[in-house]
Amino acid sequence: xxxxxxxxxxxxxxxxxxxxxAHADIVTLGEGRRFVRRRTLSPGKVALISGGxxxxxxxxxxxxxxxxxxxxxxxxxxxxxxxDQMVEAIAAVDTGAGCLLIVKNxxxxxMNFEMAGEMVREAGGRQVATVxxxxxxxxxxxxxxxxxxxxxxxxxxxxxxxxxxxxxxGLAELAALGRxxxxxxxxxxxxxxxxxxxxxxxxxxxxxxDEMELGVGIHGEPGRKRAKLATADAIAExxxxxxxxxxxxxxxxxxxxxxxGFSGTPLMELYLMVNAARRILIGRGLRVTRYLTGxxxxxxxxxxxxxxxxxxxxxxxALWDAPVTTAALCW
Amino acid sequence: xxxxxxxxxxxxxxxxxxxxxAHADIVTLGEGRRFVRRRTLSPGKVALISGGxxxxxxxxxxxxxxxxxxxxxxxxxxxxxxxDQMVEAIAAVDTGAGCLLIVKNxxxxxMNFEMAGEMVREAGGRQVATVxxxxxxxxxxxxxxxxxxxxxxxxxxxxxxxxxxxxxxGLAELAALGRxxxxxxxxxxxxxxxxxxxxxxxxxxxxxxDEMELGVGIHGEPGRKRAKLATADAIAExxxxxxxxxxxxxxxxxxxxxxxGFSGTPLMELYLMVNAARRILIGRGLRVTRYLTGxxxxxxxxxxxxxxxxxxxxxxxALWDAPVTTAALCW
Numbered sequence: 001x002x003x004x005x006x007x008x009x010x011x012x013x014x015x016x017x018x019x020x021x022a023h024a025d026i027v028t029l030g031e032g033r034r035f036v037r038r039r040t041l042s043p044g045k046v047a048l049i050s051g052g053x054x055x056x057x058x059x060x061x062x063x064x065x066x067x068x069x070x071x072x073x074x075x076x077x078x079x080x081x082x083x084d085q086m087v088e089a090i091a092a093v094d095t096g097a098g099c100l101l102i103v104k105n106x107x108x109x110x111m112n113f114e115m116a117g118e119m120v121r122e123a124g125g126r127q128v129a130t131v132x133x134x135x136x137x138x139x140x141x142x143x144x145x146x147x148x149x150x151x152x153x154x155x156x157x158x159x160x161x162x163x164x165x166x167x168x169x170g171l172a173e174l175a176a177l178g179r180x181x182x183x184x185x186x187x188x189x190x191x192x193x194x195x196x197x198x199x200x201x202x203x204x205x206x207x208x209x210d211e212m213e214l215g216v217g218i219h220g221e222p223g224r225k226r227a228k229l230a231t232a233d234a235i236a237e238x239x240x241x242x243x244x245x246x247x248x249x250x251x252x253x254x255x256x257x258x259x260x261g262f263s264g265t266p267l268m269e270l271y272l273m274v275n276a277a278r279r280i281l282i283g284r285g286l287r288v289t290r291y292l293t294g295x296x297x298x299x300x301x302x303x304x305x306x307x308x309x310x311x312x313x314x315x316x317x318a319l320w321d322a323p324v325t326t327a328a329l330c331w
Numbered sequence: 332x333x334x335x336x337x338x339x340x341x342x343x344x345x346x347x348x349x350x351x352x353a354h355a356d357i358v359t360l361g362e363g364r365r366f367v368r369r370r371t372l373s374p375g376k377v378a379l380i381s382g383g384x385x386x387x388x389x390x391x392x393x394x395x396x397x398x399x400x401x402x403x404x405x406x407x408x409x410x411x412x413x414x415d416q417m418v419e420a421i422a423a424v425d426t427g428a429g430c431l432l433i434v435k436n437x438x439x440x441x442m443n444f445e446m447a448g449e450m451v452r453e454a455g456g457r458q459v460a461t462v463x464x465x466x467x468x469x470x471x472x473x474x475x476x477x478x479x480x481x482x483x484x485x486x487x488x489x490x491x492x493x494x495x496x497x498x499x500x501g502l503a504e505l506a507a508l509g510r511x512x513x514x515x516x517x518x519x520x521x522x523x524x525x526x527x528x529x530x531x532x533x534x535x536x537x538x539x540x541d542e543m544e545l546g547v548g549i550h551g552e553p554g555r556k557r558a559k560l561a562t563a564d565a566i567a568e569x570x571x572x573x574x575x576x577x578x579x580x581x582x583x584x585x586x587x588x589x590x591x592g593f594s595g596t597p598l599m600e601l602y603l604m605v606n607a608a609r610r611i612l613i614g615r616g617l618r619v620t621r622y623l624t625g626x627x628x629x630x631x632x633x634x635x636x637x638x639x640x641x642x643x644x645x646x647x648x649a650l651w652d653a654p655v656t657t658a659a660l661c662w
Contacts, residue, residue, distance in 0.1 A: 002523040002540075002634060004600040006562045006607070014563075015599045018606030022622035057598040192333040209333075231337045232345075266594045266632055267388040268346045269335040275349030276337070291353035295626075301597055301634070303333060330661045 001201045003301075008198045012054050012076055019061060023327045026065045034081075035089035036061045037071040046165050046174055047071070047093040050102040050158060051086065052109050053078040055197070056218060059155060059297045062328030068162035069102075069326075077197055077300070078219050080108030086116035090126065098127035098171035102158055102178060104150030105134040129171050131178035133157050135187045135308065137246045138215025138223045151218050152260040152297040153185035156310045156320075159329065163322035181316060186243040189223070189306030190235055191216035193264060195299045214238055218262070218299045218306075232269075236276035239307045244284055249311055251285035256310040256320060261295035264303030270294065277307055290320055296328060332532045334632075339529045343385050343407055350392060354658045357396045365412075366420035367392045368402040377502050378402065378424040379493055381433040381485075382417065383440050384409040386528070387549060390486060390628045393659030399493035400433075400657075408528055408631070409550050411439030417447035421457065429458035429502035433489055433509065435481030436465040460502050462509035464488050466518045466639065468577045469546025469554045482549050483591040483628040484516035487641045487651075490660065494653035512647060517574040520554070520637030521566050522547035524595060526630045545569060549593070549630045549637075563600075567607035570638045575615055580642055582616035587641040587651060592626035595634030601625065608638055621651055627659060 005011050013033055020029040020036065027036050035051070050060040051073030060072035070093040073081035090099050099120075103113045110132065117128045134145075135153030142149055161178045169177070191213040194203035204220035207213060212230070215223025230238070249255070259273045270293050278288050290312065297306070312320065324331060336342050344364055351360040351367065358367050366382070381391040382404030391403035402420040404412035421430050430451075434444045441463065448459045465476075466484030473480055492509045500508070522544040525534035535551035538544060543561070546554025561569070580586070590604045601624050609619050621643065628637070643651065655662060 002543075002560060004523070004563045004566065004596060004604055004636060006564050006603075011599065011603060014606045015603040018602035018604070018609070018624075021609055021619075022602065022605050022624050054599060055597075057602070062598075192335070212333075229333060232335045233337050235335065263597045264595050264632065264634075265335060266386075266629055267393075267626070268342065268385060268631070271349035271353065271388070272337075272342060272346040273335055273349070274353050275345045278349070278352055288352075293349075293353050295598070298597055300599070301595065303595075303632070305335060331656075 001196050003198060005198065011198055012074060016074065026325065026327060030088060030092060034085040035071050035073045035092065036064050037089065037092050038064055041070065041093055041095055043095040044097050045095065045168065046097045046171050047095065047099045048102060048162055048165055049089050049093065049099055051081045052104055053080060055300045056298050058328035063155060063158050063326050065326035067166055067322060067324035068158055068329065080112045083112045083116040083119060086113060087119050090120050094126055100171060100174050101128065101130045103130055103132050104154050105132050105147055106144045106149065107146060127171055129175040131157065131175055131182065133182050135182060135185045137186050137242050138188050142217060143221050144217065144219060149217055151187045151189065152258055152306050152308045153182065153187045153310065155296055156185050156256065156258065156308065157181045159324065160316050160319045163319040185308060185310040186247050187306050187308040188239040188242050189216050189304060190214050190239065191262065191302055191304040193303040195220050195302035197300065216304065218297060220299060220302065232272055232276045236273060236280055236307065240277060240280050243307065243309050247309060247311065249286060252287060254287045254289045254312045254317060255281065256290040256292065256312055257281060257288050258292045258308035260297050260306045260308060262302040262304045263295045263298035264301050265305055267294065270305060273305055290317065332527050334529060336529065342529055343405060347405065357656065357658060361419060361423060365416040366402050366404045366423065367395050368420065368424050369395055372401065372424055372426055374426040375428055376426065376499060377428045377496050377505055378430045379433060379496055380420050380424065380430055381489060382412045383435055384411060386631045387629050389659030394486060394489050394657050396657035398497055398653060398655035399489055399660065411443045414443045414447040414450060417444060418450050421451050425457055431502060431505050432459065432461045433485065434461055434463050435485050436463045436478055437475045437480065438477060458502055460506040462488065462506055462513065464513050466513060466516045468517050468573050469519050473548055474552050475548065475550060480548055482518045482520065483589055483637050483639045484513065484518045484641065486627055487516050487587065487589065487639065488512045490655060491647050491650045494650040516639060516641040517578050518637050518639040519570040519573050520547050520635060521545050521570065522593065522633055522635040524634040526551050526633035528631065547635065549628060551630060551633065563603055563607045567604060567611055567638065571608060571611050574638065574640050578640060578642065580617060583618060585618045585620045585643045585648060586612065587621040587623065587643055588612060588619050589623045589639035591628050591637045591639060593633040593635045594626045594629035595632050596636055601636060604636055621648065
């Protein structure tokens with residue numbers, strides 16, 4: 001295993017310390033590194049909180065800041081954060097307008113965020129709602145989740161709902177918007193290599209020199225099928241075929257195309273995938289009006305990428321375009 | 332070789348098409364894809380132009396936009412662009428105030444940019460000046476360069492000079508500023524794996540499972556030494572030891588720390604390196620007041636990173652902070 005680390009036990013702590021130092025203008029680190037929060041809160045705004053296992057950076061800590069999340073709870077690598085972390089984060093950023101929890105659909109995350117929500121409600125005085133993301137069309141259920149997995153589309157939900165929260169929408173409206181965006185967003189990925197979990201010290205799965213895993217999960221979970229490595233065009237066709245079949249968009253609909261690297265794949269290849277994917281989407285009658293390209297929802301050192309298509313209307317497009325100031329997204 | 336491509340011959344063209352489509356609000360692609368230029372020029376402003384072999388994305392095309400470059404010429408993978416490309420880019424973006432060419436110190440790039448400058452001067456009517464970057468302290472000269480190599484520090488020069496150009500500084504002043512920033516900027520990198528050039532189809536160099544290449548170049552050129560893989564702290568110490576010995580900064584000087592991924596190394600590890608590097612710099616009496624972390628000057632799929640330290644004064648710090656709107660850098 002070749003990683004830039006000092007030891008397996010301290011990776012998350014050291015990485016969070018570096019992150020907090022580098023982005024001290026935007027975030028502060030909670031006590032005991034249990035959460036990352038915005039440096040400056042907006043009283044009266046609904047607080048948006050997410051979190052999950054680490055190893056997917058910049059998700060979620062890189063999306064904390066104006067126009068997106070108020071706090072994020074990082075778990076150990078591929079491990080859910082604890083309910084205690086979430087309760088502390090909620091207490092730190094809820095200014096009285098309530099909290100919206102944005103949770104990727106994995107059993108550990110769902111259970112712990114539910115427990116945190118109950119603890120907060122029982123303590124009284126706070127409103128909490130939850131949006132689950134489950135944008136991955138690859139498999140109907142998986143080793144890590146009951147139902148579809150939440151993957152790169154989660155950042156689209158966080159961005160659009162984050163922008164709406166800045167406009168002083170209420171908790172129920174934001175939750176409804178989040179569910180609507182999730183329902184209009186679909187993703188599927190492909191792995192060219194496995195990731196290596198630091199504590200395991202070896203690749204999560206074996207992949208032949210000429211093989212790829214179509215529909216891989218962001219923890220290296222199995223996808224739809226193992227296949228011979230294909231061209232970028234054929235891969236884009238396979239991923240978008242599954243996405244479009246599921247989304248069944250009306251011809252002429254505007255959409256966002258997110259080409260997301262799993263972190264081991266260079267930007268040059270991701271932009272090549274943008275080119276392949278946009279031609280296919282245009283051929284299917286969609287209007288690709290927004291793009292995001294880069295390694296945003298990663299899987300440690302895995303090579304490969306996912307494609308996400310999110311259908312936009314006038315309102316969600318304007319919310320996507322609204323200003324955002326985070327470590328990972330800024331415009 | 333596992334890459335998201337359709338064929339070795341068309342990688343650059345397809346990637347540029349995807350890039351231009353994704354960032355059509357910021358850039359346009361020149362005829363025959365010979366350069367990438369800003370969509371909107373500022374008449375009367377000195378034009379900043381850079382370029383070099385591709386495979387280092389987002390450098391340089393990702394740095395075209397307001398506050399940074401006016402145009403960038405992409406060569407094939409690890410191959411200099413041609414003088415013709417540069418001449419066309421100059422003609423496309425020079426609005427009469429002259430052109431500053433920012434060139435990484437590699438023999439092919441230096442020769443071709445020199446030739447382009449001569450062609451433009453001979454044609455008459457345009458002023459052209461050049462800034463060479465040579466921030467890599469690893470080796471005094473290399474297989475690809477006479478003298479030190481220009482690496483990640485190049486983006487610091489492009490950002491600071493780019494901001495100054497927006498303030499209507501003249502060509503000579505901008506060239507002097509670029510040379511000053513380059514002289515105060517030093518870098519050194521480490522590879523944990525080789526990169527694989529698409530046309531070669533196999534790794535550029537062999538590295539044992541427990542080895543690293545200290546001082547590697549951004550094309551996989553040899554560095555200072557092959558060594559056993561060490562901890563992040565020890566690697567940071569080795570890289571910064573060489574950088575600080577060369578920079579010989581005065582105690583209390585403010586600096587920018589750039590932790591640059593070569594593209595195969597996840598952000599989680601890069602932030603861990605930020606943490607390691609900042610402690611060392613503070614221990615050496617420097618004040619780390621600015622940070623940039625990410626894969627900005629890459630080497631295809633190579634795992635590893637480089638550290639760059641750039642000494643700042645009040646003026647250069649303000650220029651670093653000035654607004655920038657490019658595909659890869661935005662604040």
